[in-house]
Amino acid sequence: MPLSRCLEVRDVSHRYRHDQPLVLNGVSLRIEEGVAVALMGPSGSGKTTLLSILGMLTIPTAGTVLLDGQPPLRARGRTRLRAELFSWVFQGVNVLPRRSAVDNAALGLLARGMRYSQSMGTALAALEVVGLHGLADRRIDTLSGGEVQRVCIARALATRPRYILADEPTGQLDRANTAVAIDALVGRRPRGTAVVIATHDPFVAGHCDVVVQLVDGTPTVDSRLP
16 A cells, blocks of 8 residues: 655754754654644744754754655755745745746746746746736835735645645734735645644644644644544
């Protein structure tokens, strides 16, 4: 019987230097296909580090990362897997300020080799999901902060990845923009896409299936799945 598609860390610990304390301490977490997970905890609790390990940007000091039950490939293989499987939404937005909203929403598609004409149609559909279809041709540096962050969410959704990893994606948004962003990121994500969101906001966590509380690098899992 084939293994279900999942991303998993087992007994993962991490410190950034040998003379520093552990940021993560024995974390085990399994991200099933299509699930929405909130990582909560105070600043310094290890949320961003855990996201980085899940996304194969950081190799943990100890423990195991498994993709579909197998260790991910090393070096160039990991780079290929990151490009194929993951999309990111950061708190500090990464955009091309002199390009349009639709150009920015299409960046992930173009990076994956999609033709420009096809990427525009897919990016426009993603902008519609986040409520910005009417601003598609506007330069990104003329949009509000909330609108720019929603463009970044559209960029992540457009590639239809297996995993979206979001680091405080609503940290600088008001409640109205937060509601729109989370509806798009969680409620309207592509079928089968898992979302992992590092957040301080109970409103955001309330829209997720699983809440992981991190305190001093140690997790407590509250599953809301039936």
